[in-house]
Each structure stands twice: as structure tokens, then as C-alpha cells.
Amino acid sequence: MGRRKAAAPSAVKKGGVLATVWKYRAPYLFIAPFFILFLVFQLIPVIWTFVISFADWNGLRNLRWVGFHQYEVMFQDYMFREAFMNNVWYWIVAVIGVVVIALMIAVCLNSPRLRAKKVFQTVTFLPYVCASVAMGLIFMMLFDENAGLINEIIVSLGGKRRAWLGSSQYAKIPVIILFIWRIVPWFTIIIYSGLLNISKEYYEAATVDGAGVLQQFWYITIPLLKNILFFCALTVTIDIWKMFNESYTLSGPGTSNTSLFQLVYENGFKSFNLGYASALSVILILVLLVISMIQYRLRRSEEGV
Amino acid sequence: MASKNNRGQSIAVNAFMIFVVLVCLFPVLWMCFISVKSVGEKISGFAALTIEHPTLANFGRLFELIPVWTNLFNSGFTTVLGTITTLFFCALAGFAFAKYRFPGRAKLFAFVVATMAISAEAGAIPLFVIMRKMNLINSLWSLIIPRIATAVGIFYLTQYIKDVPDELVEASRVDGCREFGIFWRVVCPVIKPALASWASLTMIARWNDYFWPLLFLNKNSKYTLMVSVSMLPVSDGLATPWQVILAGCTLVILPAIILYLLMQLMQKAGSFSGAVKG
Numbered sequence: 001m002g003r004r005k006a007a008a009p010s011a012v013k014k015g016g017v018l019a020t021v022w023k024y025r026a027p028y029l030f031i032a033p034f035f036i037l038f039l040v041f042q043l044i045p046v047i048w049t050f051v052i053s054f055a056d057w058n059g060l061r062n063l064r065w066v067g068f069h070q071y072e073v074m075f076q077d078y079m080f081r082e083a084f085m086n087n088v089w090y091w092i093v094a095v096i097g098v099v100v101i102a103l104m105i106a107v108c109l110n111s112p113r114l115r116a117k118k119v120f121q122t123v124t125f126l127p128y129v130c131a132s133v134a135m136g137l138i139f140m141m142l143f144d145e146n147a148g149l150i151n152e153i154i155v156s157l158g159g160k161r162r163a164w165l166g167s168s169q170y171a172k173i174p175v176i177i178l179f180i181w182r183i184v185p186w187f188t189i190i191i192y193s194g195l196l197n198i199s200k201e202y203y204e205a206a207t208v209d210g211a212g213v214l215q216q217f218w219y220i221t222i223p224l225l226k227n228i229l230f231f232c233a234l235t236v237t238i239d240i241w242k243m244f245n246e247s248y249t250l251s252g253p254g255t256s257n258t259s260l261f262q263l264v265y266e267n268g269f270k271s272f273n274l275g276y277a278s279a280l281s282v283i284l285i286l287v288l289l290v291i292s293m294i295q296y297r298l299r300r301s302e303e304g305v
Numbered sequence: 306m307a308s309k310n311n312r313g314q315s316i317a318v319n320a321f322m323i324f325v326v327l328v329c330l331f332p333v334l335w336m337c338f339i340s341v342k343s344v345g346e347k348i349s350g351f352a353a354l355t356i357e358h359p360t361l362a363n364f365g366r367l368f369e370l371i372p373v374w375t376n377l378f379n380s381g382f383t384t385v386l387g388t389i390t391t392l393f394f395c396a397l398a399g400f401a402f403a404k405y406r407f408p409g410r411a412k413l414f415a416f417v418v419a420t421m422a423i424s425a426e427a428g429a430i431p432l433f434v435i436m437r438k439m440n441l442i443n444s445l446w447s448l449i450i451p452r453i454a455t456a457v458g459i460f461y462l463t464q465y466i467k468d469v470p471d472e473l474v475e476a477s478r479v480d481g482c483r484e485f486g487i488f489w490r491v492v493c494p495v496i497k498p499a500l501a502s503w504a505s506l507t508m509i510a511r512w513n514d515y516f517w518p519l520l521f522l523n524k525n526s527k528y529t530l531m532v533s534v535s536m537l538p539v540s541d542g543l544a545t546p547w548q549v550i551l552a553g554c555t556l557v558i559l560p561a562i563i564l565y566l567l568m569q570l571m572q573k574a575g576s577f578s579g580a581v582k583g
Contacts, residue, residue, distance in 0.1 A: 124322075185329075
């Protein structure tokens with residue numbers, strides 16, 4: 001390996017770029033498929049999205065350039081505002097919910113007091129295996145106003161029957177519960193593998209010093225898991241901003257629980273207003289870009305330390 | 306004092322986990338229950354939890370409503386072929402990144418990692434237009450080709466292949482193996498556990514895929530099972546009984562669960578946690 005590395009600069013001098021590429025043709029060839037596919041199916045579409053957002057187009061003909069018109073429409077559009085705010089709400093609830101629940105489950109899975117660990121590990125991963133669309137149909141019935149089990153339980157506990165999916169007030173709740181239910185196992189595993197890497201000695205030393213379980217959790221586990229928890233929060237963020245299946249299957253009245261990406265789909269492929277849908281996509285792209293920039297910054301600053 | 310404390314903790318931990326397991330299992334079991342209840346039976350509220358006359362008639366009705374076998378074939382085809390191609394190309398790229406030193410390697414790898422942030426969904430509108438230009442609308446290949454080599458897969462397999470000893474690669478090179486031969490005959494067999502766990506995750510994801518099939522396929526005979534099932538509530542003139550809808554859900558969820566449990570049985574403990582390390 002070292003020999004090859006040393007040879008690289010001279011190859012560039014002798015025969016230029018083509019010679020270098022030829023010399024290293026094997027690795028370049030091996031990684032080429034990714035870059036070609038990325039170019040055709042990801043980079044070009046994303047750039048093209050920006051272009052179409054300045055047009056009025058139904059996807060077939062009659063493409064008309066309209067400047068910033070779509071954006072003007074968008075900022076007037078209450079559906080956009082509602083979907084965007086829905087997504088902000090989903091985002092906050094999901095990040096907190098997923099990280100807290102996944103952390104609790106991971107800590108319990110890691111606890112020496114848990115019996116039949118393997119069984120628990122296997123079963124708690126199951127929700128992630130279940131298709132979100134099928135689970136959406138199941139949740140639709142569980143949360144049904146009249147026949148649903150959830151209302152039945154609430155009533156038997158002395159509560160009030162609620163129109164979960166029939167009212168704009170509550171329609172977001174089944175969606176976010178479904179999202180969290182299905183995604184938590186994935187993050188449980190990530191956090192659990194982080195816990196496995198924490199040396200037992202820390203806890204032993206803390207026990208000797210007389211620190212209780214909660215203190216150990218707060219002063220040892222949390223600080224050592226900081227990076228992993230942050231990684232989880234970012235991943236949830238990306239997932240929630242492109243959420244589609246959950247809110248699409250469990251759609252409430254109007255845009256009461258529509259996600260931003262769902263709005264893109266509905267404008268683009270139901271009313272074939274590709275220009276407007278692209279303008280909405282641009283907002284989505286900007287959100288994702290800002291998130292990844294934050295991530296990049298933080299990673300950089302950590303490497304600097 | 307200490308032992309009493311331990312006992313309390315032990316009860317708390319086990320009780321909490323049993324509660325979690327119930328929450329995880331309940332919707333799935335409830336679905337299975339309702340899917341074998343006859344259409345006349347009460348399914349609302351707690352009544353859903355008792356079965357008086359178990360029947361498979363709902364599944365029969367399902368076969369009348371949607372072309373189950375065709376949809377099943379479509380789902381299987383995209384899942385299996387999608388997983389095989391992805392494994393092959395991701396491992397190949399991972400091999401290049403992990404075991405070769407070539408100009409631009411670090412930069413290109415950083416680029417691959419960076420692409421994970423912006424997902425393909427962001428360009429869904431033009432992607433549809435591109436697929437139409439390529440005549441891939443209503444073709445199952447539209448679900449396979451764009452994801453032949455994914456950034457996540459390359460990232461994961463690169464990390465894994467890095468752990469393969471360089472000596473092994475060098476030795477086979479000295480023995481006269483061609484570059485591809487090294488990958489296929491030396492590296493692939495060594496990284497089998499990683500390939501297996503990545504394969505199972507990919508298979509589950511592809512089987513459960515919904516947005517892309519919904520976008521690229523618009524014929525009954527081309528739908529994957531997931532799309533067909535999602536349309537069940539409106540397929541019988543809005544009158545599909547819940548028993549039948551949930552039979553459809555059972556049909557898509559059970560294979561994934563069975564596959565997952567089989568994989569768990571075959572693999573050693575913690576293989577999934579290895580899959581997402583870092």
C-alpha cells in the first residue's frame with residue numbers, strides 16, 4: 001500500500017490526469033457507479049428543482065418562466081404555512097420523544113438486572129421491521145373515534161372520547177406516535193452500542209464513591225453519550241423533514257397534519273403543479289442544508305479540540 | 306439497604322421493559338387477531354381482542370380485491386434484486402475506499418458521506434421527469450437502479466473492510482489475483498457477517514418502501530404489495546371491511562417479521578448493533 005502512495009505524485013508529473021486515472025483504474029472503476037448514479041438521480045434532480053421552481057409547468061408542455069412568482073404564492077399560502085408549522089411541531093416532539101425513549105430502553109437493555117436480554121433485544125426491534133404504511137392503517141383503526149381501542153381505553157379510564165383523526169386539533173398526535181413507535185428501535189440500537197463502549201470501571205469507581213444509579217446516569221452516561229445522542233437528534237431531524245408515509249396514511253382534515261414533503265407530493269403529483277411543488281422542495285432542501293451545515297460545523301469544532 | 310435498592314431497581318427495569326414489549330407487540334398482535342375474525346364479528350374497542358370464529362376468508366377476499374400474486378412478485382423482485390445489486394456495488398466501492406491509496410481518495414470519501422444529508426426525496430419532482438424520459442415509469446427497475454450504490458451502504462462497508470488485514474489483500478495480489486478477483490474471492494468471503502446484516506436491513510427497507518413505488522408505478526399490475534395494500538380502504542368502493550384491510554396489513558408485515566426473526570436466529574448476538582456502529 002505504502003509503495004503505491006509514494007508513486008502517486010510522479011505519475012501525475014509524467015502523464016497528466018489521464019495517466020493517473022489509468023494507473024489507478026481499478027479503484028476508480030469500483031467507485032464509479034456511486035458517482036454516476038448520484039449525478040443522475042440526485043445531484044441533477046436537486047439542481048433542476050431550483051430551476052423548475054421559477055417556472056409554471058404541468059410536467060408535459062406549456063413551461064412558462066414566472067420568476068419568483070411561485071415563492072410569492074407560497075408565502076401567501078396558508079397550506080404551506082400550516083404544513084411548515086406542522087413539521088416544526090413534529091420535529092420538536094420527535095427529537096425529544098425519540099431520544100428520551102430510545103435512551104431509556106437502551107439503558108434498561110444494558111442493565112445487568114435485566115433478564116432474558118436477548119429476547120428483549122429482539123422484540124423491541126420489531127416495530128422498525130413493520131412497514132409504516134401498514135401500521136398507519138392499523139393506527140387509523142386504533143384511533144378511530146367510535147370504534148377505536150384508544151378511545152375505548154380513555155373512556156373506561158373516565159376520559160372523554162376524542163376525534164383523533166377527524167379534528168384538526170388532534171390529528172397530528174396519531175401521526176407522531178406512529179413515527180416515534182416505528183423509529184425508536186433504530187436509535188435504541190445506536191445508543192445501546194454506545195453504552196457497550198463505556199468502560200464498566202467508571203461505574204465501579206462511582207459505586208465505590210457512593211454515587212446512586214441516577215447520579216451515575218446523569219454524570220457518567222449522559223456526558224459520555226453526548227455525541228451519539230446528538231447524532232441521533234440530527235438523524236431524526238432529517239427523517240422527520242422528509243416524513244411522508246405516516247402523515248399520508250393518517251391524513252386528517254385539510255392540511256391539519258400534513259407534512260411539508262407530503263405537500264410537495266400532493267402539489268406535484270396530484271394537481272401537477274410542478275413549479276409550485278419545486279418551490280416547496282427548495283424550502284425542504286434549504287432546511288436539510290442548514291441541518292447538515294450545523295452538523296459539519298460541530299464535527300469540525302470537535303476535531304479541533 | 307443496598308440489596309433492597311437493587312431489588313427495587315431490578316423490578317423497575319424488568320417492569321419497564323415488559324411494558325415496552327407490550328407496546329411493541331400490541332398493534333401487531335391486534336392486527337393478526339382482527340385479520341382472522343369473520344366480517345360479521347364486532348371489531349370495535351375491546352371486542353377486537355376475542356375471536357369467536359377464526360377464519361381465513363378475509364385473505365380470500367383480499368385475493369379478489371387486488372392481484373396479490375402479481376404484487377407479491379413485484380415486491381419480491383424489487384426487494385431481492387435491489388438488495389443484491391446494492392450489496393455488490395456498495396461492497397465494491399467500500400473495498401476501493403478501504404484498500405487502495407489513490408489520488409483524491411479522502412476527498413471523494415468525504416463527498417460520499419456528505420451526500421447522505423440531502424436525500425433523493427428532495428429532488429422527487431425532476432426525478433419523476435427523468436424517469437419518464439428514461440421510460441422507467443411503471444418499470445420495477447425504477448426502484449432498483451437509482452439505489453444500486455448508496456452512500457450509507459458504502460460508508461458502513463468501508464468501515465468494515467478497513468478491518469480486513471492488508472496482508473491478506475497484498476498476499477493474494479502477489480499470488481496473481483486480478484483486482485476484481487481480490488474483491489470477489491478474498492474480501493467478500495471475509496466480510497460475510499457485515500454483508501449479511503446489511504442485507505437484512507436493506508431487504509426490510511426495500512420491502513417496506515412506499516413513496517418511490519407510489520411515485521413511479523401507476524398500474525395495478527405493476528404495484529408492489531405495499532402500494533396495493535395502502536389502497537385497500539378505497540378499493541371496494543370505500544366499503545372494504547376492516548378485517549380485510551388488516552388481512553392485507555398482515556400479509557405485508559408478517560413476511561418482514563419472519564425474515565427478521567430468521568436473521569436473528571442465524572446471526573450471532575449484537576450483529577445489528579455492529580451494523581450501525583459510529
